Amino acid sequence: MAREDINITPSDRGNMIRVGIIGGSGYTGLELMRILLSHPEVEITAVTSRRFAGRRLGDVFPHLMHLTDLKFEDVSLESISNRADIVFTAVPHTRAMEYVPEILRRGCRVIDLSADYRLNTRVYEKVYGVKHRDPGRRAVYGLCELHPDVRDADLVANPGCYPTGAILAAAPLVRAEVVDRVIFDAKSGISGAGAEPTNTSHFPNLAENIKPYRITTHRHHAEMTQELRELDPARIGFTPHVIPAIRGILTTAHILLRKPVEPDEVEAIFDGFYDDKPFVRVGGIPDLASVRGSNFCDIGFELEEGSDRLVVISAIDNLVKGASGQAVQNMNLMFGLDERMGLMVPGLFP
Numbered sequence: 001m002a003r004e005d006i007n008i009t010p011s012d013r014g015n016m017i018r019v020g021i022i023g024g025s026g027y028t029g030l031e032l033m034r035i036l037l038s039h040p041e042v043e044i045t046a047v048t049s050r051r052f053a054g055r056r057l058g059d060v061f062p063h064l065m066h067l068t069d070l071k072f073e074d075v076s077l078e079s080i081s082n083r084a085d086i087v088f089t090a091v092p093h094t095r096a097m098e099y100v101p102e103i104l105r106r107g108c109r110v111i112d113l114s115a116d117y118r119l120n121t122r123v124y125e126k127v128y129g130v131k132h133r134d135p136g137r138r139a140v141y142g143l144c145e146l147h148p149d150v151r152d153a154d155l156v157a158n159p160g161c162y163p164t165g166a167i168l169a170a171a172p173l174v175r176a177e178v179v180d181r182v183i184f185d186a187k188s189g190i191s192g193a194g195a196e197p198t199n200t201s202h203f204p205n206l207a208e209n210i211k212p213y214r215i216t217t218h219r220h221h222a223e224m225t226q227e228l229r230e231l232d233p234a235r236i237g238f239t240p241h242v243i244p245a246i247r248g249i250l251t252t253a254h255i256l257l258r259k260p261v262e263p264d265e266v267e268a269i270f271d272g273f274y275d276d277k278p279f280v281r282v283g284g285i286p287d288l289a290s291v292r293g294s295n296f297c298d299i300g301f302e303l304e305e306g307s308d309r310l311v312v313i314s315a316i317d318n319l320v321k322g323a324s325g326q327a328v329q330n331m332n333l334m335f336g337l338d339e340r341m342g343l344m345v346p347g348l349f350p
């Protein structure tokens with residue numbers, strides 16, 4: 001991308017977009033704050049935290065000190081909806097569906113970062129083992145590289161972090177019908193599990209350690225099969241691991257090919273698919289350090305000589321392209337802005 005390509009033209013909207021955040025004290029809510037505080041066309045009008053209601057954000061989270069005068073507030077859907085054009089729900093799954101119908105009814109658009117609207121109701125209830133409180137509601141799956149119709153959506157279901165890295169690595173090849181089977185081996189930093197401490201996140205258990213979990217049964221498999229629908233679900237494998245890092249997901253996709261391909265064919269497939277997609281960078285060997293803190297998904301690949309295996313690696317920051325950055329990218333599209341606005345920053349290297 002040339003330097004002049006990162007000049008982003010301001011919109012002629014006139015008004016700022018008024019944003020409310022429900023779940024502002026969690027990792028994705030705080031990441032929304034970090035990104036949106038310097039977004040040129042956004043005014044944050046409400047941020048909730050039940051635990052910290054009434055306290056200034058900067059008093060509770062010093063990295064926000066002197067950057068905002070906002071105070072956390074309790075969840076009042078009426079009050080938040082009156083002050084917002086769009087509300088981000090950055091709360092645990094099963095909680096978002098308690099709020100989303102009412103916010104929409106009050107005329108706000110919603111980007112839900114939880115899993116509540118990513119799958120159809122039947123699949124959701126099976127995978128998450130709960131009854132959906134808002135069954136059948138239509139949402140657009142917010143992986144905008146695959147779903148440009150987020151532009152017209154009132155409700156966007158922001159993708160899961162693992163599915164974002166996995167689907168972006170494999171979708172172009174699956175669509176090009178060269179894939180027989182794919183196995184995603186993914187490693188995630190611990191912030192993927194949210195701000196609540198757990199036995200796994202306890203320092204002595206995590207440091208100098210790598211922990212596989214839900215080896216063949218992780219819920220995010222359902223999103224991967226939904227979005228890579230050309231492949232039978234049984235031909236998509238996924239094994240996640242937690243690594244002693246704070247941010248980032250590195251996914252190694254072992255792709256078993258249906259037919260032989262040459263490296264330049266693979267390159268052409270990726271280039272064709274991501275040509276006009278500013279946050280997917282194809283080339284080189286991706287690593288976490290290059291994307292940490294940024295909205296980029298870096299993708300690289302290598303064909304194994306004399307075999308049917310193509311190895312594709314993707315790297316994202318789970319809190320940015322895997323959550324809040326992607327949510328802001330979707331918001332930009334929903335409000336007719338350049339999708340890069342507020343997001344075009346490099347990773348925190350080193």
Ligand SMILES: NC(=O)c1ccc[n+]([C@@H]2O[C@H](COP(=O)([O-])OP(=O)(O)OC[C@H]3O[C@@H](n4cnc5c(N)ncnc54)[C@H](OP(=O)(O)O)[C@@H]3O)[C@@H](O)[C@H]2O)c1
Nearest residue numbers: 023025026027028049050051091092093114192194195323
């Ligand atoms: N972490 C990631 O990398 C990541 C990536 C993609 C998607 N997600 C999804 O994004 C959502 C948020 O994740 P997170 O990691 O930010 O979680 P988190 O760190 O645990 O934060 C959860 C937030 O929700 C609030 N909350 C909890 N229950 C609530 C309720 N019933 N009503 C209102 N607010 C409530 C909490 O604040 P108070 O208790 O103070 O109100 C807190 O601000 C989850 O659904 C998660 O699966 C996370």
